Amino acid sequence: MTSIGARTGRPWVLGGALASLVVVVPVLVIFSSILRSSDGVWAHLVETRLSVYAGNTVILAVGVCLLAGVIGVSTAWILATYRFPGSRLLGWAQLLPLAVPAYLSAYALSDLLQFSGPVQTWIRDHFDLVAGEYWFPRIRSLGGAIVVLSFALYPYVYFAARVAFLEQSRAALEASRTLGRGPLATFALVGLPLARPAIAGGLMLVLMETVADFGAVDHLAVDTFATGIYRTRFALESPMGASQLSAVLLSALFMLIGLEWLLRRGRRYHRTGTRCYRAEGIVMGRVASVAATVLCATPVLMGFALPAARLGQLAIEGGDTRGGGMLAGLAFDTAWLALLAAVIAVVLAVVIGYAARVRPGASTAIPAGIARAGYAIPGPVIALGLLIPLGWLDHRINDAWTGVFGDGWRPGLILTGSVVAMLIGYQTRFLAVSLSFVQAGFSRVHRNLDDAARTLGSGASRSFLGVHLPLLRRSLIAAGLLVFVDVAKELPMTLMLRPFNFDTLAVRVYELASDERLEEASTAALLIVLVGMIPVILLARQVESGLGSDTEIERR
Amino acid sequence: MTSLPQYDPPSVLEIVDLEFGYGRQPSVIESCRLSVASGEVHCVLGCSGGGKTTLLRLIAGLERSRGGTITIDGEVIEGPGVHQPPERRPVGIVFQDFALFPNRSVQGNVMFGMRGIPRRERAARAEEHLDRVGMLEFASRMPHTLSGGQQQRVAIARAMARQPRVMLLDESFSSLDTETRTEIRAETMTLLREARVATVMVTHDPAEAESVGDRVSWLDACCRRDDPDGKACIRD
Incomplete structure (x- = not known):
């Protein structure tokens, strides 16, 4: 029922459209660069680096999707279907790798596994070998990057697949068993196909994160689009060439998103069964239990325990020599920046989400769709897409100032020389995160409440403040928390957009790690991991509550 | 109403002293006995939560028993140290909510259980089975x-x-409206009797049990009051 509010809520609609500009503007700027000249940089890139960037990015993306997909789906299936000692704990622990950003994983694992690292040193000492006498996989390689990113990102697939497996009608799986198919065939023929849309969604997230990754591939010496854009901008000092490179990457990404949307359209499976018999899972035998434990513990070890333990060890042995005061300052700067970004992201998401509620239709659905697509844009691309227009705006402001007040004092770079550019950039990418939470929150508020408030004489804004806001409180806090953490971990955009003399924890870690001073970087890195635990706990509670509702069904 | 068979044919399904409980909880089913002959329909009545569905799940191999044996055609499929997995048992089950695979067509669903024969033959056989239940035109x-x-x-x-x-029928007709239920139930019973399948059907509706069952027994939290002449039991 939208008739009551047909003409109200116009400010919300306008606000929603304006909010989506944080995504529209950088994208348009990037694409407009195709029409401009880059003074030969583009031709040079095509001749020399483009094929390397494209080839590495494609191989990396395909490799990570395959490996993360296999790890995520198999752990999800085992933990959703079977029960063995420790299976509950392991089900929760699969989310832990999300607390360690890929670049920290890359720093810690390469430190452990490189030639001078403790593992290879131990092998040489123990077996009395010297360099060249033994083979050890090179961590600083495309293969190494695939492994590091897969173990860092597989929880996205795990989470999506696990929810899908738990929601499946157990009867369909049992029907397969009584129709003569064993456990493995049942997984392949019934469980997996039914979870495919959810798994595809998880894989899309993995793909976007892989393509957007800068810190890990940079450290592991793999040239992808993300590092290429950064280098073209700063080493070749060609913003236009970097923009054109970004345009190529964005076109490919948008095509992929479109393709996935087309494939997914109308491919949702309808549930035919409703009953859930055994949410607690099938009890495993002893040998199978050991195998399942090893299988499910390895990714947690690689994605969380090993990197975190190595960082912890380095922090205890050395740590940041510049002392606690410096670190506290960095943590404080990071915190208020992330807090500010989170508050803005929640406000913008509420405007877009509520506009779509009071005025369902294209005028509100399109801004919402645009805002959600922002997550697909890699950080370096956003930074470029903002630096050009904001820099232009800064100059216009200064020109106007001089025109009015004369040639004396000037305001300087208000936008690009302050945190404003960063704050806008964070919205471009992370508005999608808060919007998904806010939209989920709105969907849980029954439409009758809107109608009731309206018939009782409240306009759109008063209904929002009096009815929706109190009911949305938990969703808004969750949305803000996730954006806070994403911003606190963010590396490439912060690196490119930060003003002089402004560092976050992530930037400090990156700079130290680039100088091979990982020991000093370890303290700040551990702080990032600690902050990263927040969404893990949030998600884990969601997993637990998911289990709760299952046992409820069973009880009924 | 079907008349009771004149003689005792050899039973296909034989359950002796079956016992079951979840985890360390007390038994839900105790000393359950049941025997069903070829072409016979045995109705098991009981209130909800009385273990009716659990009994079927034990026969299908979806649960493990605590004690007792289940035999089909003389072969022990469930017993001390024996647990044939569901896919190896010659048992069919129709779930209460049907549990059709939502990602497969009607014909695909029917073909799912046939193995070891060429695809074309499977398709043809599936069509035969669909024809028998009047669903051939809906195959795709x-x-x-x-x-x-x-x-x-x-x-x-x-x-x-x-x-x-x-064949196990788990309240399989309860979600249908009265008219459809009577019609489909009659068709199904004819189909099952003609195929000489031993059928166990659980229901909470005494009238349904009386009208289709060759035998009826009452499952009162367990099979302790199992009575071969169960119809008397219901009148209690």
């Missing part, structure tokens, strides 16, 4: 486009396609 449809009664027919065709020796 997806399950969610069917009505409850149609889904029911497909579920029966799917279970029959594996040519089971024992």
